[in-house]
Every structure is written in C-alpha cells, then in structure tokens.
Amino acid sequence: MMKIDVLTLFPKMFEGPLTESILGKAIDKGLLDVDVINFREFALNKHQQVDDYPYGGGAGMLLKVQPIHDALKHIEEKHPATDKRVILLDPAGKPFNQHMAEEFSQAEHLVFICGHYEGYDERIRSFVTDEVSLGDYVLTGGELGAMVMIDATVRLLPDVLGNVASAQGDSHSTGLLEHPQYTRPAEYLGMAVPEVLMNGNHKLIAEWQLKESLRRTYLRRPEMLEKITLTEQMKQMLEEIKKEN
Missing domain, CATH: 1.10.1270.20 (tRNA(m1g37)methyltransferase, domain 2)
Structure with a gap:
C-alpha cells in the first residue's frame, strides 16, 4: 500500500478528487492511504499565522519555515519506518512528466507540500527531496498540482487499474x-x-x-x-x- 500525506491550507479541495474515480477506488481497495493535513494547525501563535513578510522587502508574503517543519516532524513521528519522498510544489521546480510519475510510483511514502502566497522561506527547501512544477505557469497554490501528480502516480500502482496494459x-x-x-x-x-x-x-x-x-x-x-x-x-x-x- 502506498502512503501519501498532503500539507495544505485548503484540505477541502481534496475531498472530491480523493473520493471519486480511480483514486477513490484505490483507497477503498486498501491500495492507497492518504492523509490531508492542514499545516496551519502547527502554527505557534494564537492566530495560527503561517506566513510573514520577507526580509529585505518584496511583494507578497512567504510561508514560514516553522509550521512546515513541525508538520513534517509530525509525519515522521507517525510513520518513522517508511522511505519518504518529500515533494515541494514550486513553479521553479523540475517539470513533472510521466517518467517522474513512474519514479514516484515506486516510493513507499510520498509527502506533498502545497505552497501558497508569494513563495517559501528558503529554509523549507532543506527538508525536501524533490522540487516539482506542473508546468511553466503559476497557479494560485500547489493543491491542483498535487492532485494531478497524485493521480498520475497512483494509477501506475499494481492493481489500481483493472488492466495493467492500460497504463503501459x-x-x-x-x-x-x-x-x-x-x-x-x-x-x-x-x-x-x-x-x-x-x-x-x-x-x-x-x-x-x-x-x-x-x-x-x-x-x-x-x-x-x-x-x-x-x-x-x-x-x-x-x-x-x-x-x-
């Protein structure tokens, strides 16, 4: 069974895609386990603030390093034995393609970090194994990109599709x-x-x-x-x- 965790500020966006079609069936059949985690819950201040102004000035807000780091620590404590690939959704990342989906499908545990706002505190990158972009354009957040990558990856898992030749x-x-x-x-x-x-x-x-x-x-x-x-x-x-x- 593949394990997937998704760090996002908008967990409700995943309710439809994860309950319908191939992904929903994979979960029902016990081939896939997905947890969608609102990393706002790991903010330390009373307002659950996860973003702040960038040092040196600049437009927009950046995701803070602490909530992301603590959310990743929570996942590690919950699943310490799994071999994880931690994927940062970022327009500056390596373009996603079929070969990458095939690589991800061989992993035991995938963690997707869905960004928002203007960008990330650079130190977040030290906690990831992959920086990936859906394409040469910018989305409002990483959620849609994560959904696409999860779908492209999970359909390659054994027994997810009725006919293995369909994916081949x-x-x-x-x-x-x-x-x-x-x-x-x-x-x-x-x-x-x-x-x-x-x-x-x-x-x-x-x-x-x-x-x-x-x-x-x-x-x-x-x-x-x-x-x-x-x-x-x-x-x-x-x-x-x-x-x-």
Whole structure:
C-alpha cells in the first residue's frame, strides 16, 4: 500500500478528487492511504499565522519555515519506518512528466507540500527531496498540482487499474503518443474504423498501431522523437509517414 500525506491550507479541495474515480477506488481497495493535513494547525501563535513578510522587502508574503517543519516532524513521528519522498510544489521546480510519475510510483511514502502566497522561506527547501512544477505557469497554490501528480502516480500502482496494459500503453509511457483507438459502431456519419483493426491479424494490427503512434508523435510532438531510440522498422515507418504527410 502506498502512503501519501498532503500539507495544505485548503484540505477541502481534496475531498472530491480523493473520493471519486480511480483514486477513490484505490483507497477503498486498501491500495492507497492518504492523509490531508492542514499545516496551519502547527502554527505557534494564537492566530495560527503561517506566513510573514520577507526580509529585505518584496511583494507578497512567504510561508514560514516553522509550521512546515513541525508538520513534517509530525509525519515522521507517525510513520518513522517508511522511505519518504518529500515533494515541494514550486513553479521553479523540475517539470513533472510521466517518467517522474513512474519514479514516484515506486516510493513507499510520498509527502506533498502545497505552497501558497508569494513563495517559501528558503529554509523549507532543506527538508525536501524533490522540487516539482506542473508546468511553466503559476497557479494560485500547489493543491491542483498535487492532485494531478497524485493521480498520475497512483494509477501506475499494481492493481489500481483493472488492466495493467492500460497504463503501459498510455501516451508518454512508451516515449510516443498513443495511437488512435476506436469502438463500435464500425461506421458513424461516414467515418469508418480502419479495416486492419477488424481483420483479426494481430501482427498487422500491432504494426498499424506502432506506425500511427509514430505518425501522431511526428505531427503533434516531433521533439519527442529526438529522445527515443528508433528501431530500423520505426525509421522506415517514419520515412513513409513523412512522404504521406
């Protein structure tokens, strides 16, 4: 079972995502245990203040180091034996991708720190193992980013998805975008399912799927092709695709 703790000022934001769909089922099946912790509860002053003005001046407020540190100590005391990855959600962090989701899915215990306000006291970074960004843009807080990362990670855990091949063939898992897929009816508004998918020849189907994955990647995300090693078959297919398009 994977253990996840989330440090946030807005725990109610997680109620929907953690009770529905794949995440909710994973929790119900005992494959995932998630605690959402309001780190305001670890503030020392009577107003439960977790932010303050930055030294040296500047716009906005910064999250203070003490509430975050004490919340992390609380998690460590509660789960001292687990191998933890502590993830700081930060626009300056390493961009999240499928490879990172696969790495996180191998961890025993994940802790997400959701920032807010203008930023963090720099000393908070000394308590984390990973600084991660959802992308090259700024959100109001780290909550939405944490939800996305949790979803992308948990679906890779054994037995979470009904069919393990569902995750293995996803876009980005193979280095290519996923090939087109179809279901019934075989024709709709004049748009027909490719004949090769209905002839039962698994070798031809696999070749068609590979070529269409290459085609979609070449047309939509050509930079991805530079990051994978192409087989001779794939190189030949890619040359055909370039001529066809």
